[in-house]
Amino acid sequence: MSQKDKKEKRASRKSRRQAETRKSLLDAARKVFAVTGLTSATIAQITETADLGFGTFYLHFASKEELYLAVLKEGFAELDKELKQILDEARESQYSGNEIIEIVIAIFFRFARENRDLFQVGFAGLDAGMQIGISLRKQYADWFSELLKEIHPVEIPESQLELLSTSIVAMVSRTAVWWMQQKEESEPDFLSLEQAIAVVSRFAIAGLTDFYSISN
Amino acid sequence: MSQKDKKEKRASRKSRRQAETRKSLLDAARKVFAVTGLTSATIAQITETADLGFGTFYLHFASKEELYLAVLKEGFAELDKELKQILDEARESQYSGNEIIEIVIAIFFRFARENRDLFQVGFAGLDAGMQIGISLRKQYADWFSELLKEIHPVEIPESQLELLSTSIVAMVSRTAVWWMQQKEESEPDFLSLEQAIAVVSRFAIAGLTDFYSISN
Amino acid sequence: MSQKDKKEKRASRKSRRQAETRKSLLDAARKVFAVTGLTSATIAQITETADLGFGTFYLHFASKEELYLAVLKEGFAELDKELKQILDEARESQYSGNEIIEIVIAIFFRFARENRDLFQVGFAGLDAGMQIGISLRKQYADWFSELLKEIHPVEIPESQLELLSTSIVAMVSRTAVWWMQQKEESEPDFLSLEQAIAVVSRFAIAGLTDFYSISN
Amino acid sequence: MSQKDKKEKRASRKSRRQAETRKSLLDAARKVFAVTGLTSATIAQITETADLGFGTFYLHFASKEELYLAVLKEGFAELDKELKQILDEARESQYSGNEIIEIVIAIFFRFARENRDLFQVGFAGLDAGMQIGISLRKQYADWFSELLKEIHPVEIPESQLELLSTSIVAMVSRTAVWWMQQKEESEPDFLSLEQAIAVVSRFAIAGLTDFYSISN
DNA sequence: AATGAATGAGAGTTCATTCAT
DNA sequence: GATGAATGAACTCTCATTCAT
Numbered sequence: 001m002s003q004k005d006k007k008e009k010r011a012s013r014k015s016r017r018q019a020e021t022r023k024s025l026l027d028a029a030r031k032v033f034a035v036t037g038l039t040s041a042t043i044a045q046i047t048e049t050a051d052l053g054f055g056t057f058y059l060h061f062a063s064k065e066e067l068y069l070a071v072l073k074e075g076f077a078e079l080d081k082e083l084k085q086i087l088d089e090a091r092e093s094q095y096s097g098n099e100i101i102e103i104v105i106a107i108f109f110r111f112a113r114e115n116r117d118l119f120q121v122g123f124a125g126l127d128a129g130m131q132i133g134i135s136l137r138k139q140y141a142d143w144f145s146e147l148l149k150e151i152h153p154v155e156i157p158e159s160q161l162e163l164l165s166t167s168i169v170a171m172v173s174r175t176a177v178w179w180m181q182q183k184e185e186s187e188p189d190f191l192s193l194e195q196a197i198a199v200v201s202r203f204a205i206a207g208l209t210d211f212y213s214i215s216n
Numbered sequence: 217m218s219q220k221d222k223k224e225k226r227a228s229r230k231s232r233r234q235a236e237t238r239k240s241l242l243d244a245a246r247k248v249f250a251v252t253g254l255t256s257a258t259i260a261q262i263t264e265t266a267d268l269g270f271g272t273f274y275l276h277f278a279s280k281e282e283l284y285l286a287v288l289k290e291g292f293a294e295l296d297k298e299l300k301q302i303l304d305e306a307r308e309s310q311y312s313g314n315e316i317i318e319i320v321i322a323i324f325f326r327f328a329r330e331n332r333d334l335f336q337v338g339f340a341g342l343d344a345g346m347q348i349g350i351s352l353r354k355q356y357a358d359w360f361s362e363l364l365k366e367i368h369p370v371e372i373p374e375s376q377l378e379l380l381s382t383s384i385v386a387m388v389s390r391t392a393v394w395w396m397q398q399k400e401e402s403e404p405d406f407l408s409l410e411q412a413i414a415v416v417s418r419f420a421i422a423g424l425t426d427f428y429s430i431s432n
Numbered sequence: 433m434s435q436k437d438k439k440e441k442r443a444s445r446k447s448r449r450q451a452e453t454r455k456s457l458l459d460a461a462r463k464v465f466a467v468t469g470l471t472s473a474t475i476a477q478i479t480e481t482a483d484l485g486f487g488t489f490y491l492h493f494a495s496k497e498e499l500y501l502a503v504l505k506e507g508f509a510e511l512d513k514e515l516k517q518i519l520d521e522a523r524e525s526q527y528s529g530n531e532i533i534e535i536v537i538a539i540f541f542r543f544a545r546e547n548r549d550l551f552q553v554g555f556a557g558l559d560a561g562m563q564i565g566i567s568l569r570k571q572y573a574d575w576f577s578e579l580l581k582e583i584h585p586v587e588i589p590e591s592q593l594e595l596l597s598t599s600i601v602a603m604v605s606r607t608a609v610w611w612m613q614q615k616e617e618s619e620p621d622f623l624s625l626e627q628a629i630a631v632v633s634r635f636a637i638a639g640l641t642d643f644y645s646i647s648n
Numbered sequence: 649m650s651q652k653d654k655k656e657k658r659a660s661r662k663s664r665r666q667a668e669t670r671k672s673l674l675d676a677a678r679k680v681f682a683v684t685g686l687t688s689a690t691i692a693q694i695t696e697t698a699d700l701g702f703g704t705f706y707l708h709f710a711s712k713e714e715l716y717l718a719v720l721k722e723g724f725a726e727l728d729k730e731l732k733q734i735l736d737e738a739r740e741s742q743y744s745g746n747e748i749i750e751i752v753i754a755i756f757f758r759f760a761r762e763n764r765d766l767f768q769v770g771f772a773g774l775d776a777g778m779q780i781g782i783s784l785r786k787q788y789a790d791w792f793s794e795l796l797k798e799i800h801p802v803e804i805p806e807s808q809l810e811l812l813s814t815s816i817v818a819m820v821s822r823t824a825v826w827w828m829q830q831k832e833e834s835e836p837d838f839l840s841l842e843q844a845i846a847v848v849s850r851f852a853i854a855g856l857t858d859f860y861s862i863s864n
Numbered sequence: 865a866a867t868g869a870a871t872g873a874g875a876g877t878t879c880a881t882t883c884a885t
Numbered sequence: 886g887a888t889g890a891a892t893g894a895a896c897t898c899t900c901a902t903t904c905a906t
């Protein structure tokens with residue numbers, strides 16, 4: 001093995017370790033943010049949760065805000081990927097419009113269930129003057145507008161489309177959070193994930209159907 | 217004028233002044249909370265906005281939390297009153313179920329428009345581990361469940377009723393916030409208050425109608 | 433009754449009332465100081481204890497320090513008077529030196545018992561950068577030096593005289609405070625006031641006798 | 649040098665530095681407390697005196713009280729050690745009772761001279777409702793009771809023993825403080841340390857001798 | 865690269881003092 | 886003269902960030 005190779009190998013080992021440390025911090029941050037909120041979370045809590053030294057944080061992130069953005073960006077990447085795929089499938093008309101709606105809602109609920117902490121953090125609202133919660137909702141509302149255009153190629157005023165998308169995203173995201181909290185308290189009479197998805201989907205589909213039927 | 221009268225008059229003048237100061241603080245807090253969120257808001261910002269001395273705050277509130285609760289309680293009192301009245305009217309069947317739903321949604325939107333800051337504060341979400349935003353949403357969801365029982369006396373499982381109410385309250389409240397933000401930016405193609413109410417109402421009514429028709 | 437008389441009468445009524453208010457504040461201050469110490473005592477506590485309005489304080493005293501000095505000065509006035517009298521009697525040789533010493537110690541203990549709060553406050557030590565406790569001890573030590581000169585007209589170096597006086601005043605004052613605290617806890621086996629005085633007196637007299645016998 | 653060794657070395661260097669900082673704070677606190685008293689002393693004064701950053705304080709002590717206790721505990725440890733040793737020697741009867749008394753008084757005076765600030769702080773009196781000064785005096789009075797029992801095995805009532813011990817400790821400690829203040833002002837006619845010890849010792853011994861001779 | 869001691873700006877809170885009533 | 890609401894300086898404590906090791 002050449003000198004250069006050795007160096008590279010060592011470098012890659014280093015960067016792998018570095019990536020692991022970074023991951024630890026992101027995971028820890030997600031947990032801490034979910035419990036204490038963004039503003040109240042402290043770097044000390046996060047590094048302690050990650051079982052890392054105090055100063056290590058600043059080797060990976062320039063500030064708490066940068067960390068927050070990274071948590072959201074990397075956390076929601078998977079959801080974004082799934083949604084992108086669904087949009088493509090909608091374009092290829094593999095499913096009916098109503099089927100797609102239900103699939104999308106199911107994706108949201110499942111993602112929320114598997115990323116409880118992150119989901120709550122992301123949709124938490126306007127904390128600390130950061131409009132991140134809002135921008136996330138806006139982002140998914142915009143995406144939903146795109147979807148609706150694919151499904152119902154009827155032209156409706158942009159403003160109405162936005163309002164519809166906003167409404168549905170708000171409903172789905174908050175209801176998912178609510179559902180997780182219900183589940184947590186282990187009520188005897190509680191809705192399964194499938195039931196919850198079914199109810200919300202039917203509601204959304206009925207509303208949309210009505211809306212588009214009149215618009216035509 | 218007797219000694220006693222003088223004393224009383226002085227006392228009432230003082231308490232009037234005190235009440236005014238308290239009001240100033242509540243108004244200022246509402247504004248500041250809407251911009252920065254609860255956690256990041258500082259007492260200094262609030263007293264400065266109210267154009268009052270720093271220590272004055274502590275003559276009226278023991279802490280930021282107490283102020284926050286007072287802002288919400290006193291701010292939403294009017295909305296609560298209107299909703300209570302509507303529930304009574306629903307019981308007396310003065311309106312059809314669908315009319316009531318639309319009226320309720322209109323009340324929310326109008327209240328939001330006239331209490332922008334407050335509405336955003338109240339529904340801002342779970343800020344910093346404080347569950348106040350949540351409890352407000354929960355409170356109105358519970359109220360909405362009551363209303364639905366009056367309108368559609370069909371018995372449906374409690375858990376489904378809760379989910380429906382939660383969904384609708386989430387949708388209406390967040391969409392109202394969104395609408396206010398749209399309006400602010402004075403887009404050329406924007407929805408009037410009446411239009412927004414109409415769209416959301418139609419959507420909600422269609423969803424509910426579908427839901428109850430199947431349940432029957 | 434002439435106009436002038438009326439005026440005077442009214443004025444005297446006023447000033448009598450004023451004096452009462454002042455007295456209330458002094459009494460309240462004494463209590464509060466004894467419990468919380470000088471620095472930690474607040475004007476609010478004092479006026480509340482005196483059942484007076486907040487601002488009233490500043491009609492009678494310019495500051496907390498002024499109050500503190502007044503409390504001590506007026507409180508110890510009686511003790512000073514008694515001691516002055518004893519010194520005169522010593523000059524007239526109505527009692528033997530040892531009798532005088534015992535009388536003085538008895539006066540201290542009785543005054544301490546009847547002015548618990550005040551005595552503790554006065555001898556509390558150096559609180560808040562105020563050297564008042566020290567100056568009080570110094571004052572009584574100086575007085576005691578005078579007394580010793582009367583009783584034992586032998587000339588001993590000033591520095592030794594001061595040391596002796598300081599020692600005895602320290603011993604008597606602190607032991608009186610200790611005795612009051614013992615009594616408070618109502619121990620079964622506790623010393624009566626007379627016993628305590630007797631022990632301390634005998635101790636002091638023996639020490640002094642020895643000292644002066646050698647000096648001669 | 650192995651990885652582990654390096655780590656350990658680094659840790660020990662760090663903890664050494666930490667210990668130094670802690671020491672600086674204790675020293676500074678001693679000075680500040682002696683001048684301003686406990687209640688009026690501020691953290692800022694202390695850190696400034698120690699030439700350290702403001703927040704550094706809280707890395708080492710949780711509060712001013714904790715610091716105060718540490719100052720006393722660590723400061724008086726040496727005195728306690730010496731006294732313990734003397735008590736042992738008294739038990740082994742290496743010295744006569746009167747010699748022991750003089751040795752003890754000398755120890756107190758010498759310790760006071762070498763720990764001026766600390767000694768004043770410790771015996772400053774009941775500051776602001778904190779009973780620490782009192783408890784220190786009580787502690788040494790109790791120790792002195794033990795000593796007296798060794799020296800004079802005659803049984804005298806506990807209450808009288810306590811009163812005697814209290815008196816002597818009060819006398820010795822306050823007189824030591826007084827002596828230091830005299831010295832400071834560099835009076836022409838002032839007592840040397842040895843002289844002061846001699847006077848106080850003779851006084852105390854004469855008093856005790858008289859007391860025990862009568863008790864027998 | 866990792867660490868954590870040191871830092872100080874900034875937050876909440878208290879309270880002596882002023883002043884309008 | 887009596888009052889207590891208003892004030893802001895001063896204090897304690899927290900925590901993001903820096904930096905020497």
